[in-house]
Amino acid sequence: MNSDTQxxxxxxxxxxxxxxxxxxxxxxxxxxxxxEVARLSGMPRAARRVSQALRRAPRSMDLPWHRVINxxxxxxxxxxxxxxxxxxxxxxxxxxxFLNGKIDLDFFGYRGAVDRLLWGDDL
DNA sequence: GGGCTGACCTACT
DNA sequence: CAGTAGGCCAGCC
Numbered sequence: 001m002n003s004d005t006q007x008x009x010x011x012x013x014x015x016x017x018x019x020x021x022x023x024x025x026x027x028x029x030x031x032x033x034x035x036e037v038a039r040l041s042g043m044p045r046a047a048r049r050v051s052q053a054l055r056r057a058p059r060s061m062d063l064p065w066h067r068v069i070n071x072x073x074x075x076x077x078x079x080x081x082x083x084x085x086x087x088x089x090x091x092x093x094x095x096x097x098f099l100n101g102k103i104d105l106d107f108f109g110y111r112g113a114v115d116r117l118l119w120g121d122d123l
Numbered sequence: 124g125g126g127c128t129g130a131c132c133t134a135c136t
Numbered sequence: 137c138a139g140t141a142g143g144c145c146a147g148c149c
Contacts, residue, residue, distance in 0.1 A: 015146090033131090033132090034130075034131055034132080035131075035132055035133090038131090038132095043145095045131095045132080045143085045144050045145075046131095046144080046145075046146090047131040047132055047144085048129060048130090048131045048132085048144070048145070048146080049131090049144090049145070049146060050130085050131080051129070051130040051131065052129075052130085052146070052147075054130060055129095055130065065130085068130080069130090070130080070131065070132085071131075071132060071133085075130085076130040076131075077130065083130080087130095
């Protein structure tokens with residue numbers, strides 16, 4: 001017996017930890033989109049959940065939340081907002097360059113990193 | 124239990 | 137390139 005009534009277990013709240021883990025694994029000078037973080041966390045359609053997780057992430061864990069941006073290569077905060085400026089400042093401090101208010105995902109994104117390893121720096 | 128919200132994404136026009 | 141529409145799903149009231 002024993003029931004596996006509780007067979008499910010896991011998740012339930014644990015999915016934040018997965019997101020936090022992935023985000024904490026982002027190397028300096030690189031950025032990931034919400035969708036990619038979600039995918040790497042095992043939840044392809046959970047881009048929105050990622051944002052929620054980042055918001056709930058405690059500051060004590062020192063999570064590099066600023067390395068997570070949207071698929072447009074832009075910061076998801078309002079441009080006239082304080083957090084927007086803060087995130088941009090942090091990214092620039094790590095070597096990320098903003099072009100016209102947007103980040104070149106072909107160079108700083110996950111895919112860009114792989115492509116550079118395969119094709120070289122002459123993208 | 125039902126409905127609204129949201130640091131979003133993709134596809135189409 | 138910009139704007140619109142539909143989708144997705146966990147949290148909160």
